[in-house]
Amino acid sequence: MMKIPDMVAKVLLTAVVALPAVAFANPATLNHPGRTLAANCFQCHGTDGYGMESLAGESAAEIVEEMLEMKWDTANKDIMNVHAQAYTDEEVALIADYFSKQ
């Protein structure tokens, strides 16, 4: 039988190799009310915000501030303006809370 530390090492090794892509079951955001909203950001920011242009773990206040700034800039020069304008301030707060807990 494998000793527990060996098993852990093995689990860790696989986990390390797979990490950049694999999503994680995160109890802090399981059934979070912002999840289905935030899922509309995953295509460009990665699953749960882990990807290029990462959002995971940014503070909620920071995300809200940036989102509102991009929302009120209606010249639509950046693709983000389109997405920031699609959500109410309440929805933005939920989305920000979701990413801050990753």
Add this chain to the structure above:
Amino acid sequence: MNRRDFLRYLSMGAAAGLTLPLEQVLAAAAVPGNTGANGRVVVVGGGMAGAAVAKYLRLWGGTGVKVTLVEPNAIYYSNIFSNKVLTGDTTLAKLAYNYTALKKNYGIEVKTTSVTAIDPTSKQVKLADGGTLPYEHLVLAPGITFDALSVSGTIGNKAKIVHAWQAGPQTVSLQAQVKAMTNKDTFILTIPPKPYRCPPGPYERACVVADYLTRVKKGGKVIVLDANNGILAEPNNFGKAFTSIHKNITYVPNAILNSIDADTGTVNTAVGSFKGKVINAIPAQRAASIITQSGLGLANDTTGKWAGVDLLSYESTAVAKIHVIGDSHASGQPKAGHIANAEAKVCADAIVRAMRGESPNPNPRTNSACYTPITKTTASWLSVAFKYDPALKTMVPAGAGVVESATINKDNYEEMNKWFSNLMSDTFA
């Protein structure tokens, strides 16, 4: 433990020996435990919609949701970026995705075969390999089929008339034909009436082929024969591209296709006949045969070509417990890969809720984004976010509506590469 804690734990572990209980480490895998959702889901088709719904059913539903994905091909070639294969900017091999991550990371069972029939009474699907699979919810994500074209000529010449609108062998054939062109030759692209897969896609193809001919062949023309009455997507950007960036493109609207003579390279349309060396004819489209030929009345939209669905859950309006997502369903949303991924998430969430005895989210959201290369180094984009309109029972553009980029530039091209990488990981990894 969240992912950051897990990473911290990994580095701690390496330095100081492992102190946390093993269960906690194992719990930090992708699929949560039982979330109260229990049942069997069969997903038909492992493309943009099917791969994403399989992943999110497990990620959000937990271990009680058993998911089997049925897909005949071991490798999925991305349609997105496949226009760049035609110009040699990328290769089909670089656009290849497999199902290993879905199996390994999310515990999804993958069957490499196709579904040949659906029995909604016994809630089973029949497989081409002779097997059957039971389901509580069935998700159909089989994409499109192409209508037949009227083509005359020798077998050899007829074989050269390809659409390359499903990345694969036809993409390779068309690439070879483009490569063999000279600076005196003409590439003819025919665009079918809407709705078809990827509204900006054909215009993008015209641009990258025209760019290639100018850059590499130092000449050669592109004629775009559009069955529609004008440019359907990004009219400003493509209008500009066709008139001032690629002067070798001739755009012809209302050119409804009648027939093609493959021997003489003649394309006959409602507005006249055109001759070319390479003829890339994209036929009119409808939902894949498992929907249109199912005998269950699934293709029940007004045209009889696409599946009508309840947009809160993507459940078929014809048959209970059968959901249809991606290009094969009917709605005001574009037939595109990025939004197919978003539809998949709405569907996964609704199925998980249904398994817990809850009703679907009344406020589903989706969004679409197409970045389109205009030259080898520049791109534009088209994007829209949708929200549900309860009175109309349909998805309508939210906020700014459908927006195309104000400029065609290099920054967009770089953003495009990041977008593609994230989108494909969010779908297949």
